Amino acid sequence: xxxxxxxxxxxxxxxxxxxxxxxxxxxxxxxxxxxxxxxxxxxxxxxxxxxxxxxxxxxxxxxxxxxxxxxxxxxxxxxxxxxxxxxxxxxxxxxxxxxxxxxxxxxxxxxxxxxxxxxxxxxxxxxxxxxxxxxxxxxxxxxxxxxxxxxxxxxxxxxxxxxxxxxxxxxxxxxxxxxxxxxxxxxxxxxxxxxxxxxxxxxxxxxxxxxxxxxxxxxxxxxxxxxxxxxxxxxxxxxxxxxxxxxxxxxxxxxxxxxxxxxxxxxxxxxxxxxxxxxxxxxxxxxxxxxxxxxxxxxxxxxxxxxxxxxxxx
Amino acid sequence: xxxxxxxxxxxxxxxxxxxxxxxxxxxxxxxxxxxxxxxxxxxxxxxxxxxxxxxxxxxxxxxxxxxxxxxxxxxxxxxxxxxxxxxxxxxxxxxxxxxxxxxxxxxxxxxxxxxxxxxxxxxxxxxxxxxxxxxxxxxxxxxxxxxxxxxxxxxxxxxxxxxxxxxxxxxxxxxxxxxxxxxxxxxxxxxxxxxxxxxxxxxxxxxxxxxxxxxxxxxxxxxxxxxxxxxxxxxxxxxxxxxxxxxxxxxxxxxxxxxxxxxxxxxxxxxxxxxxxxxxxxxxxxxxxxxxxxxxxxxxxxxxxxxxxxxxxx
Amino acid sequence: xxxxxxxxxxxxxxxxxxxxxxxxxxxxxxxxxxxxxxxxxxxxxxxxxxxxxxxxxxxxxxxxxxxxxxxxxxxxxxxxxxxxxxxxxxxxxxxxxxxxxxxxxxxxxxxxxxxxxxxxxxxxxxxxxxxxxxxxxxxxxxxxxxxxxxxxxxxxxxxxxxxxxxxxxxxxxxxxxxxxxxxxxxxxxxxxxxxxxxxxxxxxxxxxxxxxxxxxxxxxxxxxxxxxxxxxxxxxxxxxxxxxxxxxxxxxxxxxxxxxxxxxxxxxxxxxxxxxxxxxxxxxxxxxxxxxxxxxxxxxxxxxxxxxxxxxxx
Numbered sequence: 001x002x003x004x005x006x007x008x009x010x011x012x013x014x015x016x017x018x019x020x021x022x023x024x025x026x027x028x029x030x031x032x033x034x035x036x037x038x039x040x041x042x043x044x045x046x047x048x049x050x051x052x053x054x055x056x057x058x059x060x061x062x063x064x065x066x067x068x069x070x071x072x073x074x075x076x077x078x079x080x081x082x083x084x085x086x087x088x089x090x091x092x093x094x095x096x097x098x099x100x101x102x103x104x105x106x107x108x109x110x111x112x113x114x115x116x117x118x119x120x121x122x123x124x125x126x127x128x129x130x131x132x133x134x135x136x137x138x139x140x141x142x143x144x145x146x147x148x149x150x151x152x153x154x155x156x157x158x159x160x161x162x163x164x165x166x167x168x169x170x171x172x173x174x175x176x177x178x179x180x181x182x183x184x185x186x187x188x189x190x191x192x193x194x195x196x197x198x199x200x201x202x203x204x205x206x207x208x209x210x211x212x213x214x215x216x217x218x219x220x221x222x223x224x225x226x227x228x229x230x231x232x233x234x235x236x237x238x239x240x241x242x243x244x245x246x247x248x249x250x251x252x253x254x255x256x257x258x259x260x261x262x263x264x265x266x267x268x269x270x271x272x273x274x275x276x277x278x279x280x281x282x283x284x285x286x287x288x289x290x291x292x293x294x295x296x297x298x299x300x301x302x303x304x305x306x307x308x309x310x311x312x313x314x
Numbered sequence: 315x316x317x318x319x320x321x322x323x324x325x326x327x328x329x330x331x332x333x334x335x336x337x338x339x340x341x342x343x344x345x346x347x348x349x350x351x352x353x354x355x356x357x358x359x360x361x362x363x364x365x366x367x368x369x370x371x372x373x374x375x376x377x378x379x380x381x382x383x384x385x386x387x388x389x390x391x392x393x394x395x396x397x398x399x400x401x402x403x404x405x406x407x408x409x410x411x412x413x414x415x416x417x418x419x420x421x422x423x424x425x426x427x428x429x430x431x432x433x434x435x436x437x438x439x440x441x442x443x444x445x446x447x448x449x450x451x452x453x454x455x456x457x458x459x460x461x462x463x464x465x466x467x468x469x470x471x472x473x474x475x476x477x478x479x480x481x482x483x484x485x486x487x488x489x490x491x492x493x494x495x496x497x498x499x500x501x502x503x504x505x506x507x508x509x510x511x512x513x514x515x516x517x518x519x520x521x522x523x524x525x526x527x528x529x530x531x532x533x534x535x536x537x538x539x540x541x542x543x544x545x546x547x548x549x550x551x552x553x554x555x556x557x558x559x560x561x562x563x564x565x566x567x568x569x570x571x572x573x574x575x576x577x578x579x580x581x582x583x584x585x586x587x588x589x590x591x592x593x594x595x596x597x598x599x600x601x602x603x604x605x606x607x608x609x610x611x612x613x614x615x616x617x618x619x620x621x622x623x624x625x626x627x628x
Numbered sequence: 629x630x631x632x633x634x635x636x637x638x639x640x641x642x643x644x645x646x647x648x649x650x651x652x653x654x655x656x657x658x659x660x661x662x663x664x665x666x667x668x669x670x671x672x673x674x675x676x677x678x679x680x681x682x683x684x685x686x687x688x689x690x691x692x693x694x695x696x697x698x699x700x701x702x703x704x705x706x707x708x709x710x711x712x713x714x715x716x717x718x719x720x721x722x723x724x725x726x727x728x729x730x731x732x733x734x735x736x737x738x739x740x741x742x743x744x745x746x747x748x749x750x751x752x753x754x755x756x757x758x759x760x761x762x763x764x765x766x767x768x769x770x771x772x773x774x775x776x777x778x779x780x781x782x783x784x785x786x787x788x789x790x791x792x793x794x795x796x797x798x799x800x801x802x803x804x805x806x807x808x809x810x811x812x813x814x815x816x817x818x819x820x821x822x823x824x825x826x827x828x829x830x831x832x833x834x835x836x837x838x839x840x841x842x843x844x845x846x847x848x849x850x851x852x853x854x855x856x857x858x859x860x861x862x863x864x865x866x867x868x869x870x871x872x873x874x875x876x877x878x879x880x881x882x883x884x885x886x887x888x889x890x891x892x893x894x895x896x897x898x899x900x901x902x903x904x905x906x907x908x909x910x911x912x913x914x915x916x917x918x919x920x921x922x923x924x925x926x927x928x929x930x931x932x933x934x935x936x937x938x939x940x941x942x
Contacts, residue, residue, distance in 0.1 A: 053385055053388070053389075063711060063712065064730065067709055067711060067731065067734065068734055070709055071681055071707070071709060071734050071735060071736070074681070074707040074709075075681075075707070075735075079385070079388040079389070081381055081384055081385060081388075083377060083381060084377065094588075094589035094590070095592070098588075098589065098590060098592075101609060102378065102588065102589075102609070102612050103381065104609075105609040105610075105612035105613045106381065106382055106385050106612055106613065106615070106616050107385060107389075107613070107616055108385070274722075274726075274730065275722035275726060275730075276722070276726060278723070278726075295729060295730070295732075295733040296733075298730050298733035298734055299733045299734065299735070301734070302734050302735055367699055367702070367703075393699070393702040393703070395695055395698055395699060395702075397691060397695060398691065408902075408903035408904070409906070412902075412903060412904060412906075415923060416692065416902060416903075416923070416926050417695065418923075419923040419924075419926035419927045420695065420696055420699050420926055420927065420929070420930050421699060421703075421927070421930055422699070
């Protein structure tokens, strides 16, 4: 029982996929699927959140994730407020908690929160009032639950609901990745058959994050026969931090090329959370090729975020 | 007769509470109370301003005040445009007057204007066309009328409509405070019984602002028996300007603690316009304690701004 | 046949007025006129784009143009997303093309794009999917088609639909002006009688842009008898680049004063795309005088942008 569930097991906030019941997780993915089917072409916007104010409260900037949530909330008929916490009164010394409480007092009921520190969103959720719901849009290296959900939705669309038959490979900077952690939580909950993790030793965590995974450094060997390849973004800072030698080096060892992808199962699919460093994690040919689900992930992201907001606030 | 009223005494702009008729002031507070009562829980948004474009035109940044107005306008069904005048064509040498006229020509009918200079908003209002209304969201040290209104609304909710029975104490940097000036204007209009003002000599104005007030430096003595304590925000610049010795010093002399608050009337209430410098003007215990109306002020702020926009544009 | 038209001659994107059929151009201006007439006073907002998300995607900042498009899209009932591409993942190395495709995948159907490079918007349009429409909101020195349309609409309102009877003078930095190029394209399409162009040699293009125009340096002589004076904005950079000696110098030679304007036809009108450098291109007296259509241009801009969005997405 995580604090994101109330005593009746209902979702009050979405903070992490760690411990989120399989049933809740599947319900969100199912609902996102319905929303996506209904939304082919232009749709008159649904009024589920009419009269509700939703605030994107980003203590760390991310135009893209914010846009996805913004569109999701608009589609549900919510009023959306962008609150850029990096240029606001928090700079005048106000605490994040006071910022939250003030916006709550203004009548905001849903908060999409991103923060650079692990656990910061959960800490804010603990301060939130009765009718207020928080969605973690990424905190530190801990969690990015809507990304995890949209990745599962995307895999399920391509490979079906039975994850026990799947071999899944995750590649890259797992150590610093909130996306990787949320994906791993969800893959375990959904009972993925085999989870392989591959990357340079310096970018793999040694804290239990990878328990139960097959871990290795040899990308070519790990690719053998996998159904799903989940690439991670490489932050350029890692080079300055001395964790990788160079981008060229990284690409040689862990860049996904068409030749390499041929080692995977014939109908293997490729995911990447974006934004892509073309030519580093992945070549243009793969990113834009027939096995890439990168843009599908982005579309699914809006549907998942609509499903989450609807479940929390609808 | 201030220029914010037309020849029939109707409100055309809201620029200052100085000289605003008691009747208009009370009508706005009454209306905000009705809006607030109706808005408990989620409300289908009202359509009073459907088809009207309202622009927040901030020549000085303030995320929080802008958010409050943004939400108020959205709740009334207006289209809201945020125009950040500090990163716009004003930087290319355009005058504030040209910016206003351009936005007017685009069809904006309501402007929420903040400006660092005294009188700048009134000067812009003098340039505005027939159907255009301006709301002063703070200019220089002069006025912040919606803050004044929401403070009065908050006091009235707590203490009733008869202000003649009240002893009110204002504490802190009155000299540089637009909030203090708007509060003093409104308190006089509503016939407050006793108005005490307390702060270091260096932060009190000597220009007639405090006429009719009991003025003193001894916070403990001034607190004796008051019904309402209105704390002001201390800008950290005041230290650099040499107007106060240190924040610790200021807190020792003018910080509101539980012990100190015990000198006030038993059921005294505490207001603060926010954002709060916790541990400077006020301790956590007081800010979050049962006598604090700080978050009530924030809620009332949205209702007051809805009432103002509705009266001006509805 | 420009790539902005589909095989049936229907407008798919609006990228340039160069080669845009006269019929399409006139249809847009006619429709904007109807919109403008209907929109006198406050109008319940029209629902032509209800459920459609329109994104302002500015790789070069321009608060004013963005606001005009924002208001136009809101009036049509669209959901509007501001995507400031200068502070987004493009900074993290994402290509403009990836940004576009991601936003498309989120369900954005209309893009208002500004970019500092010539041809960048057309290049993006070539990447856009089936149901997506782009509007060029200014690229490099090439084109600013909605400005050209609104200028034509403004001239037509003042001088009637028969442009063959008109003498039109364009003044200033044609060389670096996207506005000038779009105006020249449209004026030719509409069969303007005489087009004169006047400015310092250093600010006039020598690449065929002015073919068919009467070109000269003597502002007083060129003004003689013209019906329309189209002033261009002077970027202050031109001085630093050594293209003009000083602003005073420029004003002496090419600033429009009341005395000078008297040389034009009695009922001549003056246009300027804004923002105006008062006292440089134009004196206050002329800018705010009875012959100035500057604010009319701004109003027409919203109507033109509504007509364009409606034609592309409605």
